[in-house]
Amino acid sequence: MPRTELPASLVRLLKAARKLAIDAECRAAILLAEIAYEFEEVKKLLKGIPLIVASHLPEVQEAVVEDGLTLVPLNEEPQTRQIQLSQSLLEAIADDLVQTGDRIIAVYAGFERENLDTLSLINLSEHLARLTTRDLQRLETQVPLQTLRKVVDLAVEVGREGREGKKVGTLFVVGNHRKVLEMSHEGIHDPFRGYPRKEKMITSPRVRESMKEIAQIDGAFVISSDGCVMGAGRMLDAPAEELTLSKGLGSRHWAAAAISKATNAIAIAVSESTGTVRLFQGGVVVLRIEPMLQAMKWHDVDTEPPGE
Known part of the structure; x- marks a missing residue:
């Protein structure tokens, strides 16, 4: 299926995400995606930080599976990015991809719908207490x-x-x-x-x-x-x-x-x-x-x- 090349702004963001993930000793990075990117390139930019891609779109899910990466499928588009992120974390924990107490770095579109522009450092012990x-x-x-x-x-x-x-x-x-x-x-x-x-x-x-x-x-x-x-x-x-x-x-x-x-x-x-x-x-x-x-x-x- 056709893929979208990573824009320069996303390349810079992913490099910053890797640095922050290393500094904060993050367990993984979660990418909320609405575009079928070249996810292998995303993985390379994160250089060793385990990558989890979450999406409600079938074409994005298919691209993630094709690239052999870890997918968290979302059943539908939620109302806000925060709800989507929360849903992704719940599913990732339920699938034993991350654990309560882990830190993760999240990459998502915070301002423009299809432009990945935001990083969040999340401590799961604070937001998902006792969820295992x-x-x-x-x-x-x-x-x-x-x-x-x-x-x-x-x-x-x-x-x-x-x-x-x-x-x-x-x-x-x-x-x-x-x-x-x-x-x-x-x-x-x-x-x-x-x-x-x-x-x-x-x-x-x-x-x-x-x-x-x-x-x-x-x-x-x-x-x-x-x-x-x-x-x-x-x-x-x-x-x-x-x-x-x-x-x-x-x-x-x-x-x-x-x-x-x-x-x-x-x-x-x-x-x-x-x-x-x-x-x-x-x-x-x-x-x-x-x-x-x-x-x-x-x-x-x-x-x-x-x-x-």
């Missing part, structure tokens, strides 16, 4: 990894973006949906009721957008192991007995812990105050993801300590 391949593989014994990734990605987006400029907290319960439905009741009229199963799959961009909107309302989403939204706005009735949670976690996290213990489902709670995503299994937190920063905006920022 072993955790994900252990969770897969209850919920298929493909479904879990979709729900986790959605939870991270909700935690980072909120909705219409407002912070949003919500709760997803994945797997063993029949028992979860038995141990919950409607808090609102279920907006997913009556739709065919094929129109309620979390793989659908339309469904995910609807879920982001509904997330502003109290209650939990109940999702089957194959990714079908079986209910929304559900009030969870599992008893919060013999549970131990960190100080400061609110009722949403207690409900997540309780339902995960009572049903063996995976509960994913999004903190409204911090955007932190916590996964619960068997009544305890088994995975925690801290939100990465929003895409750059010009405005004043007020900060506050974590409240949940």
Whole structure:
């Protein structure tokens, strides 16, 4: 397939990326690509720094595979570069390409859509706390990894973006949906009721957008192991007995812990105050993801300590 030669500006950027990666002892470099470059040339410029290429475009994915490089395929184009980068990191860790605690250098288009112009040095221990391949593989014994990734990605987006400029907290319960439905009741009229199963799959961009909107309302989403939204706005009735949670976690996290213990489902709670995503299994937190920063905006920022 036709390839695009590396522009001079990208050559300079990759040389700078290599120097920074060496100085910071980075484990790897992640390139977010929307153009089918001569990726062998990219690899040569990085000179020994392991290269991971992430893209949602089939033609770019094909070029990476043809060049024999490591590919992280993204299922679709996300809304912002930061979301795309976060998605890439999650997939890279799940595939055991990098580990929690590693530093990586990211190369991506920060200002112009197809012009790679930005470097970021990322410490995974700061942005993806406790996220490990072993955790994900252990969770897969209850919920298929493909479904879990979709729900986790959605939870991270909700935690980072909120909705219409407002912070949003919500709760997803994945797997063993029949028992979860038995141990919950409607808090609102279920907006997913009556739709065919094929129109309620979390793989659908339309469904995910609807879920982001509904997330502003109290209650939990109940999702089957194959990714079908079986209910929304559900009030969870599992008893919060013999549970131990960190100080400061609110009722949403207690409900997540309780339902995960009572049903063996995976509960994913999004903190409204911090955007932190916590996964619960068997009544305890088994995975925690801290939100990465929003895409750059010009405005004043007020900060506050974590409240949940």
